[in-house]
Amino acid sequence: MNSQQFNIDTIAHNLANVNTTGFKKVRADFEDLLYQTMRTAGTPATDETVVPTGIQVGLGVRTAATQKIFHQGSLQNTGNQLDLALEGRGFLQLVMEDGSLAYTRDGSLKIDSEGQIVNSNGLLLDPPITIPDSVRLDSITIDKMGRVTGEDIDTLEQVDIGQILTYRFINPAGLLSLGDNLYRTSEASGQAIEGTPSLEGQPKIIQGFLEMSNVKVVDEMVNMITAQRAYEMNSKSIQTSDSMLQTAVTLKR
Numbered sequence: 001m002n003s004q005q006f007n008i009d010t011i012a013h014n015l016a017n018v019n020t021t022g023f024k025k026v027r028a029d030f031e032d033l034l035y036q037t038m039r040t041a042g043t044p045a046t047d048e049t050v051v052p053t054g055i056q057v058g059l060g061v062r063t064a065a066t067q068k069i070f071h072q073g074s075l076q077n078t079g080n081q082l083d084l085a086l087e088g089r090g091f092l093q094l095v096m097e098d099g100s101l102a103y104t105r106d107g108s109l110k111i112d113s114e115g116q117i118v119n120s121n122g123l124l125l126d127p128p129i130t131i132p133d134s135v136r137l138d139s140i141t142i143d144k145m146g147r148v149t150g151e152d153i154d155t156l157e158q159v160d161i162g163q164i165l166t167y168r169f170i171n172p173a174g175l176l177s178l179g180d181n182l183y184r185t186s187e188a189s190g191q192a193i194e195g196t197p198s199l200e201g202q203p204k205i206i207q208g209f210l211e212m213s214n215v216k217v218v219d220e221m222v223n224m225i226t227a228q229r230a231y232e233m234n235s236k237s238i239q240t241s242d243s244m245l246q247t248a249v250t251l252k253r
Contacts, residue, residue, distance in 0.1 A: 001238075003030055003061045004231040010066065011224045014215045022105035022181050023213040024068045025220075031064040070172050073214040075206065081140045082109040082117070085211045088203030090168040091183070093192070094123040101126065103167060103192065106181035108210055111137070121180055129162035142207045146197040166202045167192040 010028040017023040041054035075085045084107030086092070091103035104119065112118050115131040129148055131140065139151035146164035151157070169175065174188025185192060195202040 001231060001234045003063055004227055004234060006063050007227045008224060008231070011220050011227060014220050015217065018213050018215045018217055020181065020213050021108055022073070022211050023215065024070050025215045027067050027069055028063060029065045029067060030061050032061055033059040035059065067173050069214065071214045073211045075209045076212050077209055079208050081138065081207065082111065083107060083208055083210050084109060084142060085206040085209035086166065086203040087206055089172065090166040090203035093126045093165070093167050094119055094182070095126045096123060102178060102182040102184055103175065104181050104183065105211055127165060129164065131161060135159065135161065142205060144198050144204045144206065146205050164197065164205065165194055166197045167194055168202060169193065
């Protein structure tokens with residue numbers, strides 16, 4: 001029952017984040033517990049024969065792992081110059097308050113009071129990019145390879161502003177979730193592999209779009225119904241076992 005409750009909590013978490021930008025659904029994995037072996041398969045039955053199958057009684061189930069499913073989410077057109085969607089496997093890199101690095105697929109970027117590109121919580125994009133005062137904000141262009149350009153107010157010429165890099169991992173499912181759409185590396189994920197967007201397996205950057213959650217509501221609702229029924233059946237099994245024990249205790253000669 002604890003495992004089914006955990007499964008329902010995981011599904012509820014997915015449904016709660018169905019509109020979260022860049023969110024990746026979580027799947028709970030389960031494994032059976034140890035078995036009580038009452039008779040081992042292959043035990044001699046007679047001098048010339050052996051038992052073809054044994055007798056083992058399972059002792060239940062437990063949660064084995066939770067895994068992020070990094071399938072591509074649908075893209076939503078926003079028309080905002082600083083909204084970026086990543087198409088393919090990879091992340092943007094941000095600098096945390098303590099100087100450590102974090103990774104995200106949430107491309108809803110902003111400009112702070114100093115002209116620096118930051119995320120919704122004010123964390124700096126890394127490598128840092130600063131928009132000069134001489135560039136018109138509505139002229140900023142970010143191509144699929146991460147090159148940032150803009151139009152100079154005085155000369156009306158296109159000027160280079162910076163280069164956005166992307167990062168991918170051998171095992172993205174091994175990243176640690178920090179909340180706020182952020183991830184941190186772990187021993188399981190491996191180190192970040194830096195690269196230019198659209199090249200060498202890095203994701204393509206699409207300006208003016210955001211990647212939405214990859215949670216499919218219908219699938220999650222079906223999974224929740226299945227988990228609820230499994231929880232009910234486990235509860236019924238406990239009630240039945242209790243009833244059988246009560247009957248055995250009240251037996252009279």
